[in-house]
Amino acid sequence: MPYIYGIHTSAQLDRLSSLLEEINGINPFQSTRLGNLTKAVDNESFVKLPLLTKRELMEDQINNPPFGSNLTYPLDYYSHYHQTSGTTGEPLRVLDTPTTWDxxxxxxxxxxxxxxxxxxxxxxxxxxxxxxxxxxxxxxxxxxxxxxxxxxxxxxxxxxxxxxxxxxxxxxxxxxxxxxxxxxxxxxxxxxxxxxxxxxxxxxxxxxxxxxxxxxxxxxxxxxxxxDHAGATEVGAFGIGDTKDCDLYVNEKEFIAEVIDSNSFMPIESGSTGELVITNLGRGAWPIIRYRTGDLVNPIRIPSGPMEGKLLLKGGILGRVDDMVTIRGVNIYPSTLENIIRSIIGLCEFRIIVSTFAEMDEIGIEIEGDQTTAQAVAQSISDEIGIRAKVRPIEKGTLPRWESKAQRFSDQRARRSNTKTP
Amino acid sequence: MPYIYGIHTSAQLDRLSSLLEEINGINPFQSTRLGNLTKAVDNESFVKLPLLTKRELMEDQINNPPFGSNLTYPLDYYSHYHQTSGTTGEPLRVLDTPTTWDxxxxxxxxxxxxxxxxxxxxxxxxxxxxxxxxxxxxxxxxxxxxxxxxxxxxxxxxxxxxxxxxxxxxxxxxxxxxxxxxxxxxxxxxxxxxxxxxxxxxxxxxxxxxxxxxxxxxxxxxxxxxxDHAGATEVGAFGIGDTKDCDLYVNEKEFIAEVIDSNSFMPIESGSTGELVITNLGRGAWPIIRYRTGDLVNPIRIPSGPMEGKLLLKGGILGRVDDMVTIRGVNIYPSTLENIIRSIIGLCEFRIIVSTFAEMDEIGIEIEGDQTTAQAVAQSISDEIGIRAKVRPIEKGTLPRWESKAQRFSDQRARRSNTKTP
The missing domain is CATH 3.40.50.12780 (ANL, N-terminal domain)
Incomplete structure (x- = not known):
């Protein structure tokens, strides 16, 4: 199977080349990290550029307050301020100009x-x-x-x-x-x-x-x-929902997508699951090159039909690299559990808590419903992924409701080594 | 003293003429109310057009849901939805097209x-x-x-x-x-x-x-x-704050201003207090012609200096027609009371309640502060406007705080006849 790695179309190469020319030598963050960028206008050089993590962006912002140094233009060119939700710490601040906002x-x-x-x-x-x-x-x-x-x-x-x-x-x-x-x-x-x-x-x-x-x-x-839609503050709105299935297409006009193994950083084969790495091609004022999104995806390139050649993320974003749970050697994503739970409880709320008990990883699930429903959920999880989960029924209306990013999944174990950024 | 009434500049006349041409015969609300609008392109005809009240707009919206009939174009031309705060009943819905939003x-x-x-x-x-x-x-x-x-x-x-x-x-x-x-x-x-x-x-x-x-x-x-700034959902942002004093200039490029007596509907003299009537010249998709804003103003036209010829609202918006309180023959605006109260209490909160006791109108004021402060407020009101107010000290932090339109003034008397719209 082919790899999803690096530049796919000549249009992407042209856009990348313009982007690198725009920012080369004048964006302090990119210049410090990557040196002479205009060298990287072929795929071979491009995929040798270092990967970028959110932690690096955060540290840059702490060292260069308030907006960091990933700025291609003087500050008064920037017109739109946004920030991440800060669920995992301080918010990251990002800026756009009228051009990149368009x-x-x-x-x-x-x-x-x-x-x-x-x-x-x-x-x-x-x-x-x-x-x-x-x-x-x-x-x-x-x-x-x-x-x-x-x-x-x-x-x-x-x-x-x-x-x-x-x-x-x-x-x-x-x-x-x-x-x-x-x-x-x-x-x-x-x-x-x-x-x-x-x-x-x-x-x-x-x-x-x-x-x-x-x-x-x-x-x-x-x-x-x-x-569905997928995007990130750091990156842009890169994923376009499929109207028929639970899949996303990558907008390859505006983004270069790569999918890597989060531990080895090697490209994965099409059809396997790996971490999505994104380069955005139209945000010269606040560019992102080879950014580790933390999103787990299963990419395939459509071989034929009306969507031929499009890059499909099968099942959308499957989960977050940090959220993957390994229970007795089995990799489990919160989204897999959600799918099973929703098939039983419908619209009701639930919460998943992963913890360690007697040195064993344990999945605890609270669902709004009765004992029978809880048993059905536990049975279904056991049937479908062979894992025993402790499912506890709780009263309707007692779990929190969410308007923005829901936080239904909590990993209370000691942090695992594979969540570390390189 | 001259009147502030009708069209002031030839530029306004040109804009008005274009506006009337744009909406004549195709905006159902205006056609029904005003008939053939293009006749009204001189000042004499313009000031004979009927005044418009918020109640008429509300009734039109109830009769023609959901957006009323003050629409010059088909609904799918409209791109921006807004509504009034609805503090005095159901919200009024207003629509703009990309052109009028600009x-x-x-x-x-x-x-x-x-x-x-x-x-x-x-x-x-x-x-x-x-x-x-x-x-x-x-x-x-x-x-x-x-x-x-x-x-x-x-x-x-x-x-x-x-x-x-x-x-x-x-x-x-x-x-x-x-x-x-x-x-x-x-x-x-x-x-x-x-x-x-x-x-x-x-x-x-x-x-x-x-x-x-x-x-x-x-x-x-x-x-x-x-x-300061002044504007209204129905009308537009018509008032531009003066940087030196507590005054507002009317943006006469985009609005025609008139000031009338709220009872006789006759124009008032420059330098007196009356109700501001506004016609907006750039919102053809949702036009407003001779609209009674309900705002009380004291207009003068600057006779000389760098702002010569500009229309100034002395002291900004002085109050609302509906909020004017007549106590033993004296007209009092909540803003006058606020000015006196703030001179004593600074940043603290307060609330004014007008009620009737033994057939006498009474002003009650709650202030966050002690008895001494309350007495100072009462004394100051008595000194400055000759009215005895009951001022009651209450604990700091107990009155409501406001992010949008504050509601510090409450008239609990039976509605007065002069608040009626024509």
Whole structure:
């Protein structure tokens, strides 16, 4: 099987060459790390450039406050400020210029257009417009498209449901978790969302819309087509949801994708699982070259048909490198567990806690439901992946609900060595 | 003294003429109300057009859901949805197209530029990005200017202070009340905001930045220049803050201003107080013609000097027609009371309740502070406007804090007849 490694098209090579010319010698961060960049305009040199981790970006920002040194232009060229959610520590700050902000918009536009969104649509943002980049950039794309943008910020779930009804919104943008939460509130209030004007839901911010059972629950609850998207603050909106399956296409016009083994850093074979490494080609003001996303993917290149030649991430983002759990030699992703749990509990909430007991790794799961449901979940996990999980039923409404990135998975073991960045 | 009434410049006449041509016969709301609009291209016909009230817009929206009939184009031309805060009932929904959204941006750009904001500035939005139009349109203007926009949505006050420090923001956009609240939190945490990077604060959303003592408190707390702005969802950003005094200039490039007596609807003399009536000239997709803003103003036209010919609203927006209190024949505005109260209590919170006791109107004021302070407030009100107010001291931190439109004034008497719309 071929490797997914390095530059794939001559268009990518041209874009890369322009990018390197733009930043070479004037972006302090890139110059210090990589030296003379314009040398790296063929694939052989490109794949020899060092990989970049989030930790390096964070350290650069600490050493060069407040915005780090990954800046190609003087600070007053930059117009848009965003930051990561900071769930794993201090937020990382990223800056865009009007030019790279339009690039973000164009990347998101690909996602919207793949989903069939047109300027006649009315897009409801179930989002707080906090400085996370994801939905802000989607909002910019909606403006570029000329579709109607409706901010659902500053409102609770009940009010948001009222706004969707009042404005006859046709597209919902939210995290997968929040789409399920809105459905839960609607159900409590006797609202049948399958009768609403929403025909599409587009998701970002966390895994979920590519987990088959989660996607199915969203589609059933809303009577709408659910679509995934993948992106990251550091990188851009690189993944375009497939309308038929739980897969993502990589936007290879704007990104170079590589997939590596997180331990050896060697390229993996197409069809295996590895860590996605991204180079963005249109963000010269804040460029990212060979960035380890931490996302686990299973890449294949479509051999034929209308999508021939496209790079597909089978099942979307499968999990995070850091979240992979090895239990008695078996690699398990939280998303695999979510898929099994959702097939039993539907819209209800759950939480997974991995801990060590008597030197053995243990998976504990809390689900909102009764003892029978808990037993069914444990049985299903045992049947499908051969692992015994402790499943505990808890009262409905007691687990936290999430509007942005959900945190349902907690690894309470000592940190494993394979989570270290090189 | 001359009247502030009707079209003032030939440029306004040209703009009005284009606007009427754009909407004539195709905007159902305007056609039904006003008939053949293109006839109204001279001042004589213009000032005979009927005045428009918010109630009419609301009723039109109820009769023609969800967006009413004040639409010049088919719905899928509209790209931006906003709504009023709905403090006095259901929210009014307003729509803009990309063209009129840029018009909003240009109107706000005048405010920013008058304040001396440049593309080197970093503008911190202490705002929730709920669907209120004010700061969304300011955000668009900041993008047009190319200055750095920083969303402070989804964060509490302490976190916002950290973000301002971390990003070295230079301009704060907030309600006047919230600027004072942030200063209160900073003071509790031992942060000296006069040492912060903020050099300007720009305000919207409520009266305050034109109330001399409130403005002075904001300027003292932040060590920065505070500037006012005035606008309304229905109308646009029509008022540009004066950098030296607590006044506003009307943007007569984009608006026609008239000032009338709220009872007789006759124009008032320059230098008297009356209700501001606005026609916007650049929002053809959702036009407003002779709209009663409900804002009380004291207009004068600058006779000489660098601002010669400009229309000045002395003291900014003085109050709301509905909020004027008549106590034993004396007209009192909440803003007058706020100015007196702030001169005594500084940054603390207060609340004014007007009620009827034994058929007499009564002003009750709660202030966060001690008995001595309360007595000083009562004395000062008595000295300055000859009215006896009941001032009650209450514990610090017990009154509500406001991020958007503050509601410190409550009229609990039966509604007066002069608040009726024609």
């Amino acid at each position: 690039w973000w918009g164009r990347c998101w536009l690909e996602v919207l257009q793949a989903a069939g969104v047109t300027k006649s649509d009315r897009i409801f943002f179930a989002f707080s417009f906090a400085p996370f980049i994801g939905f802000w950039s989607a909002y910019h794309a909606v403006s570029m498209l000329g579709a109607m943008a409706i901010s659902g910020s500053g409102a609770n779930s009940a009010r948001r449901l009222e706004m969707i009804e009042a404005t006859e919104a046709t597209v919902l943008l939210s995290t997968p978790t929040y789409a399920l939460h809105l459905a839960e509130i609607a159900s409590q209030r006797g609202i049948d969302l399958t009768q609403s004007t929403i025909t599409k839901t587009i998701h970002a911010g966390e895994l979920g819309a590519s987990i088959p059972m989660t996607r199915q629950k969203i589609e059933q609850a809303w009577g709408a087509r659910a679509l | 018009w909003w941006g240009r109107c706000w750009l005048e405010v920013l530029q008058a304040a001396g904001v440049t593309k080197s500035d970093r503008i911190f939005f202490a705002f929730s990005f709920a669907p209120f139009i004010g700061f969304w349109s300011a955000y668009h203007a900041v993008s047009m200017l190319g200055a750095m926009a920083i969303s402070g949505s989804g964060a509490n006050s302490a976190r916002r202070l950290e973000m301002i420090e971390a990003t070295e923001a230079t301009v704060l956009l907030s309600t006047p009340t919230y600027a004072l609240h942030l200063a209160e939190i900073a003071s509790q945490r031992g942060i000296d905001l006069t040492q912060s990077t903020i050099t300007k604060t720009i305000h919207a959303g409520e009266l305050g930045a034109s109330i001399p003592m409130t403005r002075q408190k904001i300027e003292q707390a932040w060590g920065a220049r505070a500037l």
